[in-house]
Amino acid sequence: MPSHFDIFNQFLRKYVEFTDAELTDFNNQCSCVEFSKGDVVMKAGQVQKNLYFINKGIMRTFIELDNGETKIHNFRMEHMTVSGYAYINYEDKFKALVSADCLEDCVLIQVPIESITYVINNVKLGDRLGRYLAEAHIMQMLEYVLERDTKSVIERLGKLDQNFPNIHQRVPQYMIASYLGITPVHLSNLKKKRKLIKK
Numbered sequence: 001m002p003s004h005f006d007i008f009n010q011f012l013r014k015y016v017e018f019t020d021a022e023l024t025d026f027n028n029q030c031s032c033v034e035f036s037k038g039d040v041v042m043k044a045g046q047v048q049k050n051l052y053f054i055n056k057g058i059m060r061t062f063i064e065l066d067n068g069e070t071k072i073h074n075f076r077m078e079h080m081t082v083s084g085y086a087y088i089n090y091e092d093k094f095k096a097l098v099s100a101d102c103l104e105d106c107v108l109i110q111v112p113i114e115s116i117t118y119v120i121n122n123v124k125l126g127d128r129l130g131r132y133l134a135e136a137h138i139m140q141m142l143e144y145v146l147e148r149d150t151k152s153v154i155e156r157l158g159k160l161d162q163n164f165p166n167i168h169q170r171v172p173q174y175m176i177a178s179y180l181g182i183t184p185v186h187l188s189n190l191k192k193k194r195k196l197i198k199k
């Protein structure tokens with residue numbers, strides 16, 4: 001069975017051609033950490049010092065509005081990275097733009113942002129890793145905004161199911177409804193309607 005770092009390294013090598021020695025050096029700068037369900041891993045408005053790679057568990061990124069409402073912007077699960085977008089927030093001293101917490105007990109690889117800089121400066125084609133991490137998260141946020149404004153709710157629900165298999169068994173329905181911008185009752189009705197269409 002692959003170790004947590006084996007899974008992480010497979011992810012890294014999709015983007016950067018590490019030598020074994022370089023990868024060992026980078027791994028030594030990271031750590032495997034565990035969080036319990038409900039733990040906040042990063043908080044909007046605070047300086048973010050680490051990125052995370054999920055080996056086990058599912059998380060959400062969100063913001064808390066002044067009226068107390070929580071607005072969910074994304075879910076993250078196994079073999080995905082988690083960021084608060086802080087490392088591109090130069091104008092506000094690298095503070096996280098969104099919060100992230102655990103919806104299940106999670107096992108994460110904690111990657112100090114300084115280590116990403118190390119890879120960029122010391123590993124051949126290492127800039128690909130920094131560029132990918134930045135671009136991937138920006139694209140996901142853009143997709144969220146564009147799909148919210150251009151796709152129907154049922155289309156967005158289908159895309160969510162495609163991106164996050166079994167999410168309905170792992171995440172409370174009110175959170176999925178929050179992500180879609182609808183009520184839990186509306187979500188239940190959509191799921192019933194979709195079942196009827198598939199028959």
